[in-house]
Amino acid sequence: MRILVTGATGNLGSSVIETLLKYLKPTEISALVRTVDDISQLESKKINVFKGNYDDVISLEKAMINVDSVLLISASDEGNRIKQHRNVIDSAKKVGVKNIAYTSRAMRNRETLAHQLMEEHFLTEDYIKSCGLNYVIFRNTLYMDVLPIFIGKHVFESGIFQPAGHGKVTYALRKEMGEAMANVLVKEGFKNKTYKFTNNEAYSFYDIATLLTELSGIKVNYTPVDKLTFQEKMRPTGIPESMLQKVIEFNTDIKNGQEDEITNNLEEKLGRKPTTLKDGLKILFGL
Helix, strand or coil: CCEEEECCCCHHHHHHHHHHCCCCCHHHEEEEECCHHHHHHHHCCCCEEEECCCCCHHHHHHHHCCCCEEEECCCCCCCCHHHHHHHHHHHHHHHCCCEEEEEEECCCCHHHCCCHHHHHHHHHHHHHHHCCCEEEEEEECCEHHHHHHHHCCCHHHHCEEECCCCCEECCECHHHHHHHHHHHHHHCCCCCEEEEECCCCCEEHHHHHHHHHHHHCCCCCEEECCHHHHHHHHHHHCCCHHHHHHHHHHHHHHHCCCCCCCCCHHHHHHCCCCCCHHHHHHHHCCC
């Protein structure tokens, strides 16, 4: 296998490459990065590093020369993500790449999504399935790593305040999902399969509050609120209106059960149980 990993210096891409290096020679791994600083981060690993981005088709094609497989790590939701993803897929097909993998999202039902940007993942999946390349799709659950940002750095003073009701999420650590993805790519290849990487249990904000209380010794409460109350509380913080709307849509999908589906795919491909929410919170909050 000769594989190109896009978004290679992000937390997910770094985890994938770290695991790939256990199985492949550095010369069999290529990385697409956006800046010169990103290149320096990977040079010490002796892998092939290319500067480029999803909008620069020439750079994509150059990075894919002598590559048989591409892992497309999804672009951010700022900009024309669908076009960027299609640039990567089309370039792979043009250059002669045989296999493509994609990092999608583990949502329960695309037809009832509140956060419409999540539909872009499914549209990318559709395009991959129609392109003629062998594929594997990784539908990843919401990263446990985002919880310190999601619930705020003042959680131990103000508690958790979200419009998610009793909704639950199968949070898992990004590093473990990257490890599992690399295991699949090397050991199983591209067999036109879709995996849902979730934890073995789904957790509500009530669960998060209870565990933070237990771990810190400081009482943390979760207060579920309606969307209007949440907006009124958040606007004085200066959060951009577009970002505020995204947060509300995320929470609405959580409330509606979009993020609570449990599978054993992650455990199977890790070869061990994923890190629990309690252990993850202990790491993420330094408790």
